[in-house]
Amino acid sequence: MKQREIPKYLISRRYISVLIALIVIFSSLYMVLYKPFSLAVWFSLDKVLNFSFTLLFYISAIVVLILSRLIMYSLQDRIELTVVNYLWWIMAENLIISLIYTLITVNFFPLEGVSTPELATRALMCVTCILMLPNGLVSFYAAYKAKCEEHDATLYQLQCLSEENRMLKMEKQNELIVAKIVSDDNKKESAPKMINFYDNSGVLRLTINVDALYYLESEDNYITIYYKHNEKLHSYMLRCRTRSVERSLEGTCMVRCHRSFIVNINKIRVMGENRRMHFLTLDDEQVSPIPVSKSYYQSLLSSLNTSTTPPKEEVAVAEDSQ
Numbered sequence: 001m002k003q004r005e006i007p008k009y010l011i012s013r014r015y016i017s018v019l020i021a022l023i024v025i026f027s028s029l030y031m032v033l034y035k036p037f038s039l040a041v042w043f044s045l046d047k048v049l050n051f052s053f054t055l056l057f058y059i060s061a062i063v064v065l066i067l068s069r070l071i072m073y074s075l076q077d078r079i080e081l082t083v084v085n086y087l088w089w090i091m092a093e094n095l096i097i098s099l100i101y102t103l104i105t106v107n108f109f110p111l112e113g114v115s116t117p118e119l120a121t122r123a124l125m126c127v128t129c130i131l132m133l134p135n136g137l138v139s140f141y142a143a144y145k146a147k148c149e150e151h152d153a154t155l156y157q158l159q160c161l162s163e164e165n166r167m168l169k170m171e172k173q174n175e176l177i178v179a180k181i182v183s184d185d186n187k188k189e190s191a192p193k194m195i196n197f198y199d200n201s202g203v204l205r206l207t208i209n210v211d212a213l214y215y216l217e218s219e220d221n222y223i224t225i226y227y228k229h230n231e232k233l234h235s236y237m238l239r240c241r242t243r244s245v246e247r248s249l250e251g252t253c254m255v256r257c258h259r260s261f262i263v264n265i266n267k268i269r270v271m272g273e274n275r276r277m278h279f280l281t282l283d284d285e286q287v288s289p290i291p292v293s294k295s296y297y298q299s300l301l302s303s304l305n306t307s308t309t310p311p312k313e314e315v316a317v318a319e320d321s322q
Helices: 013-037 048-074 083-108 116-177 184-190 242-248 294-306 310-321
Strands: 194-198 204-209 213-219 222-229 232-239 254-258 261-264 268-274 277-282 290-292
Touching: 013 048, 013 116, 048 083, 083 116, 116 204, 116 222, 116 232, 194 242, 204 222, 204 232, 213 242, 254 290, 254 294, 261 277, 261 290, 290 294
Parallel strands: none
Antiparallel strands: 194 204, 213 222, 213 261, 222 232, 254 261, 268 277, 277 290
């Protein structure tokens, strides 16, 4: 448990934004309900002084959370973000926010008979309760999302192994009946190309047949891999650098078309243009149009024109018609 890595989605920018939004909504509701039962709450929307400090406290708390998550996001490759480390990080956030509340209360809304340590302890407990639910909801959903991806990827790889074993058995049976016609080199060329994907730690996370790959979408230190399994498009988020993945794809049909996208040129159906922006339509309706940036346009065209597969011919005709 101590060495278990936190769900990869917890550090993505999308989930950080969702967490901050949930905290703002839930904390507002919580404080409205909690106020009648607490002597230390000075939040108010009608008194000018109270409202000013209420707004100041909320803005300060949100800034603390945003800065904290941005620091966590930037340090994810330098420190080991285990479950225990993540919990300590959250407690540090709670402590800083509770200290801000305590300082405002002691200096501007002092309470008779309540010592500063008692007030700080009460504030820490209150802040922990407020942030517990949104943190828990996002964490559980992130873990669920990661487990679903791992499950789909495992099923895909098991199916690939099963198909490979079946093909090997068929080849052995055919070799007993039919004379060997195709050379070993031709067999290697006709064999499916498997691509390995490693994370930042060098751990192999996913192996996919290039024919099942559709495209990759990068976001800073993350790559989302989109592939087809059982006629359904699946995604798998991988924490790794884009350059390292791009190096492993050299010599394959995966070509960069945008700073954030690497596409399988064998899956391209049409290259179109809309408002002077080029885009790609793949051969699956589940995939949204993929943008093509000017810096990668010529290299993509070159890859399409040098390819001899039928889909590229269709793409060339569509591009000429533009």
